[in-house]
Amino acid sequence: MKKILVQGFILVVLFFSTWFGLSKADWIKILRIEKVSSQTEEKLGEALWTFFKQDAEENRDLFIKQTIDSIVSKICTANGINRSKLKIHILNKGDINAFALPDGHLVLLTGLMANCESPEALAGVIAHEIAHIESGHIMKKLVKELGLSMMISIATGSGSPEVVINAAKLLSSSAFDRKMEREADINGAEYLLKANIDARPFADFMYQLAEPGKISKLMSWISTHPESAERAEYIIHYLSERTVEADEVIAPQTWNRLQERLEK
Amino acid sequence: MIEKKMFPYKPDEHEAEKASNSYLMSLIVLIVGVPLPIVNLIATVIFYIGNRKSTYFVRWHCIQALLTQLSLLIVNTAAFWWTISIIFRGKAVTNAYVAYIISVLLLNLIEFIGTMYSAIHTRKGTHVQWWFYGGITQLICKPRS
Numbered sequence: 001m002k003k004i005l006v007q008g009f010i011l012v013v014l015f016f017s018t019w020f021g022l023s024k025a026d027w028i029k030i031l032r033i034e035k036v037s038s039q040t041e042e043k044l045g046e047a048l049w050t051f052f053k054q055d056a057e058e059n060r061d062l063f064i065k066q067t068i069d070s071i072v073s074k075i076c077t078a079n080g081i082n083r084s085k086l087k088i089h090i091l092n093k094g095d096i097n098a099f100a101l102p103d104g105h106l107v108l109l110t111g112l113m114a115n116c117e118s119p120e121a122l123a124g125v126i127a128h129e130i131a132h133i134e135s136g137h138i139m140k141k142l143v144k145e146l147g148l149s150m151m152i153s154i155a156t157g158s159g160s161p162e163v164v165i166n167a168a169k170l171l172s173s174s175a176f177d178r179k180m181e182r183e184a185d186i187n188g189a190e191y192l193l194k195a196n197i198d199a200r201p202f203a204d205f206m207y208q209l210a211e212p213g214k215i216s217k218l219m220s221w222i223s224t225h226p227e228s229a230e231r232a233e234y235i236i237h238y239l240s241e242r243t244v245e246a247d248e249v250i251a252p253q254t255w256n257r258l259q260e261r262l263e264k
Numbered sequence: 265m266i267e268k269k270m271f272p273y274k275p276d277e278h279e280a281e282k283a284s285n286s287y288l289m290s291l292i293v294l295i296v297g298v299p300l301p302i303v304n305l306i307a308t309v310i311f312y313i314g315n316r317k318s319t320y321f322v323r324w325h326c327i328q329a330l331l332t333q334l335s336l337l338i339v340n341t342a343a344f345w346w347t348i349s350i351i352f353r354g355k356a357v358t359n360a361y362v363a364y365i366i367s368v369l370l371l372n373l374i375e376f377i378g379t380m381y382s383a384i385h386t387r388k389g390t391h392v393q394w395w396f397y398g399g400i401t402q403l404i405c406k407p408r409s
Contacts, residue, residue: 004399011396015339015367022363033357147352 041139044167045087045103047154051168052091052107059090059110067258068108071123071249075130078195086130099172100129102138107172114262116205119249124192124202131187137180138171145170181231189235198246199239206232266378267398271391272407275321282318283325284387286311287379290333302341305333320407325386328394328401329379335397336375343368 028034059065068088076083085104094111101107106129116122132138146167154164176184192199207229250258275283292307312326343365349355378394385392393402 001403004396004403007396007399011335015371018370019360019363019367022366023360025359025363027359027362028357031362033362037357144352 041102044142044154045101045105047164048101048168048171049087049089049105049107051164052089052101052172056091056093056109059092061090061261064090064113064258064261067250067254068113068126071119071126072106072130074197074249075123075127075191075195079191081130081134081191086133097172098125098129100132100138101171102142104133106130106133110262114259117208118201119255120192120198120201120246121205123195123197123249124188124199124205127188127191127195127197127199128184128202129188131184131191132176132180135180135183135187137176137184141176141180142167142170182234185231185235186238189238193239193242193244196245196247197249198244199235200244203232203235203239206235265374265395266381267393267395268385269391269393269398271321271324273321275319275389275391277389279319279321280387280389282315282322284383286315286322286326286329287383287386290329290379291376302337305330305337308333320405321391324391324401324405325382327405328397329382331397331400332375332379332394336372339368339371 065088068090072086072088073083075081076086087103087105089105089107090113091107091109093109095109096112096115098106098108098112106126108126112125113122116125146163154167189199189202192202286308289307289311290304292304308326308330312330315322315326318326346355346361346364350357350361382392382394393399
């Protein structure tokens with residue numbers, strides 16, 4: 001009996017030591033897994049952005065682009081985020097929505113920008129979407145909902161148009177899971193704090209979404225960001241534990257001018 | 265790892281064929297092409313149940329085949345669910361994962377070669393005993409009085 005136990009123990013040790021020994025090799029590098037996955041993400045992002053571009057006209061107003069860019073740069077610089085990784089797109093569409101796509105694409109609809117009551121609220125939405133990108137939520141959500149094979153088929157161009165439409169709908173009109181949304185809220189609030197941007201208007205914006213009268217007007221954001229009142233509360237709670245040193249995100253004249261140009 | 269040993273009696277042609285089939289049953293997963301780790305174990309269990317009242321030689325080899333499948337089931341199941349979590353739940357591919365898959369493939373390959381070897385030799389009526397698994401089988405399976 002003792003001999004058998006020793007033999008069994010040797011077998012287990014052999015297996016685990018093989019595993020341990022093999023795990024010392026950098027397989028990710030040897031098999032070029034990261035390169036392959038980043039190429040897949042790049043192609044996927046490009047395919048989905050092409051889809052959205054066909055759906056609505058891209059806003060090419062230089063002033064609007066520069067204003068948004070200054071908000072994005074402020075958040076990125078203060079938080080050590082590589083600005084060049086982000087690809088900001090503004091689409092002329094009345095829907096109140098913003099969403100992130102694979103490979104750092106961040107899409108803002110003019111409807112959302114026009115309905116934000118302050119630059120801080122807009123910065124909050126942007127910070128929230130950047131947090132989704134930085135936490136890798138986009139690919140996780142796509143893999144979870146569509147499966148890896150579907151994503152590869154989109155990236156390689158072999159997928160049917162329906163697959164692309166499904167992926168686009170998933171990212172633009174359905175929520176991340178509660179844990180991911182909470183993580184993006186808290187990280188987004190943290191980004192704002194580090195950039196000396198007051199995050200409270202963003203929480204107010206969330207309360208605004210939760211008001212029953214606003215439901216039809218703010219349908220897109222409601223559907224993609226459920227439990228807004230609860231989320232506003234934990235953002236406020238998170239901020240209450242921190243010292244807020246807020247600067248102006250952009251000058252009030254710039255904000256007013258932005259709103260005027262959006263109305264055109 | 266696998267030793268040829270003397271069996272208390274010389275099995276006849278019919279026994280040798282059944283005993284050999286018990287090893288082939290464990291390779292069923294390759295035949296049906298279903299990548300579920302449980303399939304080959306189920307096939308081996310069914311074969312064992314069908315032959316549990318058979319002769320000592322047949323029962324002995326059915327149990328040895330079953331035991332080898334049990335340990336494979338554990339490592340293969342872990343590999344299966346780890347892969348599922350990567351494909352469907354967005355878990356990251358890590359060095360530990362790749363190393364585990366290689367280890368599991370190596371183990372499966374060794375097991376496959378061992379199973380084929382056992383199937384060929386038992387078919388000829390030779391008694392083959394695996395390291396560790398043979399010892400446990402010897403403890404479990406006793407000749408009927």
